[in-house]
Amino acid sequence: MKKWFFIPSLIVLTIALSTILLYRCNPDDYILYQSSDFTVFPNRIEQGEYTATAHNNSHITSNYPGLGSEEWKLESDLSKYPKYESNQILLDAIYNLSLEEIEKNIAPDSTFNTGAKWKGVWTRDISYSIILALAITNPEISKKSLLKKVKHGKIVQDTGTGGSWPVSSDRMIWSTAAWELYKSTGDMDWLRKVYFIIKNSTEDDLNVVWDYQKYLFKGESSFLDWREQSYPKWMEPADIFNSYSLSTQAVHYQSLQVLMKMGKVLGKDVQKYEDISQALKRSINEKLWLPEKKYFGQYLYGRKNQTLSDKSETLGEALMIIWDITNEQRQDELISNTPVTKFGTPCFYPQIPNIPAYHNEAIWPFVQAYWNWASTKTHNVESVQWGIANMFRSSALFLTNKENLLIKNGDFKGTEINSDRQLWSVAGSLSTFYRILIGMNYTADHLEFKPLIPREYKGKQSIKGLRYQNAVLDIDIYGFGDQVSYYSLDGKYYQNAIVPKEMEGKHKIEIRMNNQLPAKSKINMVDNAVSPETTSLRFAENQLFWEKKESANHYNVYKNGQLLLETEDTYMSEVSITEPTEFQIQTDDDKGNLSFYSEPLYIYNSDFERIIEAEDYNSNIKTTYVELNKKQNREFYFNIRIPNEGKYYIDFLYANGNGPINTDNKCAIRSFWVNNDYTGCVIFPQRGENDWDNYGYSNSFSIDLQNRNNFFKISFEEFNKNMNQEVNSVRIDKIRLIKIR
Incomplete structure (x- = not known):
């Protein structure tokens, strides 16, 4: 009896253990990425009590709160797009969701809307999107959108x-998008058309925003275009014009490279642009690198003396890598040291106090996509795993590609503005497949494959019906790793994983990875942090005073x-001034975080300053200002006799009431000449809609004046x-000269 009792018990135990093992071996429970948060x-994606599940490649459900619907089901015909398949149904579904959102963003005029809440084409949005993915998926609609x-x-x-x-001044990102379209289509008519558009725009920028002394381009950060969201409150638009942003430098550098490459294809003389681009590259690496942090600073800013913000700026850092603007050692250091947070990479770090979330306190998926692309280029596997996991998390849980997310919890609720199917977020999602897992890289001569596939994503991936110029490609990739170990085209082995641009018709590609990854890689994962508040500065009775800030451990005082x-x-105390001197204060919280520099305080004796009424040089007017517009005073002359030759600052007190301070397109621009020499452009930004009593100073120039009559x-x-073309007017009240030495 005991013998027969034992055998059934053993069978029951075996069945139970087998059931447990089978459950644990369920391929859907294999972990692709895990953090303490998701x-x-x-x-599927699991984030605490929230789950998004891909039931197949055309259906995802999510119980995340605040969604308009708890499921996404594919409704569009995607047959014209490349088809992606993998061992992970979640990836297949996110890919198809993103393709459908591209379809939904196509406007009736066959151009791209910018998102569900953003109608029409925006230059930077469409350009960054084309570079990420749209040159691959929708080249003709992309061309039409760019030309708009x-x-x-x-x-x-x-x-x-x-x-x-x-x-x-980041419009030149358009150039790189236009070049990406040429590389994917081989359209020579397109190349000839866009070359002259880019050349014309570049020449204007070289006259207006290129600084021939610093070898840098002036202007606001690329995409970070909401003034107080990324700049100190004291900076006026004229100050922002006179700053030098990392991302904008990268955009201009690559635009010059594109102009050179296009010119060479078309047989043009492009040596001038080569020289400028090399000077720019050297200057970026010399002036914007933070050696103690091992990444680039956000921007140079200030007035008489400019200083480098110690904040990181993720888009700019990524572009420096993708476009090889800095060397390989720095590229590796950038990915390893730039601060990132648990739900993604912030636009910049640390954050600005008392400013709501939009660019500040936020993660933008398209910026994350460029960061992931840069991480792939440096073979930083940890950064790639973390980065693509965050892209998958937000797309799946929210059932759309949102415009932005909060740093603190990865939620889409709580930013100033947010939109579903934001175009560059959609393109960023697709770039995970095209640029990373498939590793597609277009050149002027061929399409090459450089995948980086984390071990967890091993297996087979395929992309069918990929159009490249006059060829249609079916691609199968096997394994994991960061190097291609075997590549065949139509069954024939080749050493280099490329498709020449001359290929036509349908072709089959097989890629086998090396099943190896670099042993070591790291990222700088940090908790979100907020900078100390910026203080304000005043001078009285030979003393400097500044406002106390509770977040301050101490203050750094800067002189010139x-x-x-x-x-x-x-x-x-006892601040003795014998010549014009500029002071600034920076708050330090002693935790590694610094405030913005305070508004510069320029102190000088009244003997050093000379104020001249502009209307004194026009006897025909009866106003207290001189108005410059396209018909009146197209040329305004004045002369000043200088008793003491030397170096002076000159600027202009002006009013521009043609639009608000934060938007529109009526910034007034004029060329400035000193003793018959072109000195640069005077910029008169808008100061308030119909507010002609709001006066402020233009950008200033450092000029050498002689002991005689000087002509201006x-x-x-x-x-x-300007961008308005019709309205380009300003009222100049006063001319200010300050002797430097």
Whole structure:
């Protein structure tokens, strides 16, 4: 009896153990990525009590709160797009969701809307999207969309701070998008058309925003175009114009590279652009690198003396890598040291206090996509795993590709503005497949494959019906790793994993990975942090005083851009000034976080300053100002006798009531000449809608004046046309000269 009792018990135990093992071996429970906050499985995302599940490649459900619907089901015909399949149904579903969102963003005129809440084409949005993915999926609609952002043969800068260009100056990202379209299509007619558009726009920028002394381009950060969201409150649009942003430098550098490459294909002389681009590259690496942090600073800013913000700026850092603007050692250091957070990479770090979430306190998926692409280029596996997991998390849980997310919890609720199916977020999602897992990289001569597939995503991936110029490609990739170990095209082995541009017709590609990954890689995962508050500074009775800030451990006092002292006091006594001197204060919380530099305080004796009424040089007017517009005073002359030759600052007190301070396109621009030499452009940004009593100073110039009558001219030149084209007017009240030495 005991013997027979034992055998059934053993059978029951065996069945129970087998059931447990089978459950644990369920392929859908294999962990692709896990953090303390969320886990990625082959068919789902789990984040605490919230789960998004891919039931097949055309159906995802999510119980995340605040969604308009708890499921996504594919409704569009995607047969014209490349088809992606993998061992992970979640990836297949996210890919199809993103393709459908591209379809939904196509407007009736066959151009792209920018998102569910953003109608029409925006220059930077469409351009960054094309570079990420749309040149692959929708080249013809992308071309039409780009051409919609051309006016009078030049690239349009969308409405922005102070009345758009040249305060905002990142429109040249259009060039790289146009080049990406040429590489994917081989369309020579397109190349000839866009070359002259890019050349015309570049020439204007070289006259207006290129600094021939610093070898950098002026203007606002690319995409970070909401003034107080990324700049100190004291900075006016004229100050932002006179700053030098990391991302904008990268955009201009690559635009010059594109112009050179296009010119060489077309047989043009492009040596000038080669020289400027190399000078720019050297200057970025010399002036914007933070050696102690091992990443680039956000921007150079200030007035008489400029200083480098110690904040990281993720888009700019990524572009420096993708476009090889810095060397390989720095590229590796950038990915390893730039601060990232648990739900993604912030736009910049640390955050600005007392400013709501939009660019500040936020993660933008398209920026994350560029960061992931850069991480792939440096073979930083940890960064790639973390980065693509965060892309999958937000797309699946929210059932759409949102515009932005909160840093603190990865939620889409709580930012100032948010939109479903934001175009560059959609393109960013697709770039995970095209640029990373498939590793597609287009050149002028061929399409090459450089996948980086984390071990957890091993197996088979395929992409069918990929159009490349006149060829249609079916691609199968096996295994994991960061190097291609075997590549065949139509069954024939080749050493290099490329498809020449001359290929036509349908072809089959097989790629086998090396099943190896670098042993070591790291990322700088940090908790979110907020900078100390920026203080304000005043001078009275030979003493400096500044406002106390509760977040301060101590204050750093700067004189003419150089650190003078560190103090816990909120004043500095016995400040003796013998020549014009600029002071700034920086708050330090002693936790590694610094505030913005305070608004510069320029102190000088009244003997050093000379104020001249502009109307004194025009006897025909009876106003207290001189108005410059396209018909009246196209050339405004004045002369000043200088008793003491030397170096002076000159600027202009002006009013521009043609639009608000934060948007529109009526920034006034004029060329400035000193003793018959072109000195640069005077920028008169908008200061308030119909507010002609709001006066402020323009950008200033450092000029050498002689002990005689010096002659000045403010003129309207062809390259001074703003984005409005029609309204380009300003009222100048006073001319200010300050002797430097």
